[in-house]
Amino acid sequence: MTIALQNIRFYTADSPYHYTSDNEPLQDLEQNDIALKNAVEALSQTINTQVVVGNWATLKAVFDLQQEINKPFAYRVKIWGAKDQSVLAGQIASLIECSVFGYNTNPGNVVVSGMTIVSNTSVGAGTLTPVFTGNANNLELTFTGYTGTNGYVVAKIERFGL
Numbered sequence: 020m021t022i023a024l025q026n027i028r029f030y031t032a033d034s035p036y037h038y039t040s041d042n043e044p045l046q047d048l049e050q051n052d053i054a055l056k057n058a059v060e061a062l063s064q065t066i067n068t069q070v071v072v073g074n075w076a077t078l079k080a081v082f083d084l085q086q087e088i089n090k091p092f093a094y095r096v097k098i099w100g101a102k103d104q105s106v107l108a109g110q111i112a113s114l115i116e117c118s119v120f121g122y123n124t125n126p127g128n129v130v131v132s133g134m135t136i137v138s139n140t141s142v143g144a145g146t147l148t149p150v151f152t153g154n155a156n157n158l159e160l161t162f163t164g165y166t167g168t169n170g171y172v173v174a175k176i177e178r179f180g181l
Contacts, residue, residue, distance in 0.1 A: 020052055021027050021056065022058045023054060023090050024050075024051045024054055025047040025050045025051055025111045026047070026053075026147045027047045027048065027051075028044055028047055029044065031114055033060050033171075038055040038099065038123045039178065049145075051070070052123065056112050062136075066176070066177045066178075066180060067082055067083075067175070067176050068171070068173065068174070068175045068176075068177065069081070069082065069160075069172075069173075069174045070171075070173050070174075071170075071171075071172050071174070072169075072170065072171050072172075073168075074167070074170060075093075075102075075162060075165045075166050075167055075168075076166070077160055077172060078161065078162060078170045078172060079123075079160065080096075080159070080160040080172060080174045081154075081157050081158075081159050081160075082138055082157065082159075082160070082176055083156060083157055084123050084129050084157065084158050085127070087115045087123040087125070087129075087158045088104045088120070088125050088126075088156070089124065090124050090125075091120065091121070091122045092120065092121060092122070092123060092124065092178065093118065093119070093120040093178070093179040094118070094119050094120070094146075094158075094178055094179065095117075095118055095145055095176070095177045096115075096116070096117050096118070096119055096149070096160070096174065096177075097114075097115070097117070097171070097173070097174070097175045097177075097178050098113070098114070098115040098116075098117075098147070098149055098160075098172060098173070098175075099112070099113070099114050099115075099145045099174075100112060100115070100162065100165065100171065100172040101170075101171045102143070102145065102147075102165045102167055102169075102170065103167055103169040103170075105118065105126065109143050110142060110143060111113050111141075111142065111143030111144055111145055111165070112142045112143065113132040113139060113140065113141045113142070113145075113146060113147035113164075114138075114139075114140045114142070115136065115138065115139045115140075115147065115149060116136075116137045116138045117134055117135060117136045117137055118135045118137065118179075119131060119132065119133070119134045119150060119151045119158070120132055120133055120134075122159075123153075123156065123168055124165050127155050127156035128153065129153030129155070129156060129157060129158050130153050131151045131152060131153050131158070134149070134151050135150075136149075137155075144163075145165055146164050146166045148162065148164045149161075149162060149163055150162065150163060
């Protein structure tokens with residue numbers, strides 16, 4: 020990411036002193052502050068969290084990749100899933116961290132090129148496996164490995180790079 024900052028103007032021996040010229044360095048600093056604020060806000064948009072509940076057969080987290088049109092993407096994905104959110108004793112759950120990468124073509128066709136599971140820690144029987152597919156501008160996350168009607172997932176994606 021490139022942030023275009025204004026050059027700060029300094030007074031010289033020939034500078035006329037009037038409120039319009041006196042405020043020029045302050046205006047430059049204000050514009051730089053605005054540019055930096057916008058850049059920080061853009062960074063905060065690189066993280067998206069979804070919470071989805073329902074039947075494992077149809078459970079899906081959908082992430083909008085509109086900002087990725089015509090460029091490659093790579094996301095670090097952290098997933099916590101519980102097989103049955105109403106059961107506290109003997110809980111079956113997974114904590115997964117993976118990387119997914121691909122490309123979003125214009126006018127919006129997300130193509131998943133690959134996915135790597137970095138870790139998949141399970142509690143109880145069964146192992147949850149994430150499946151990433153593209154659908155228009157969306158990256159869809161579905162799951163295999165668990166069955167039942169009370170699925171609960173928290174999925175967080177964080178974009179690599181700027």
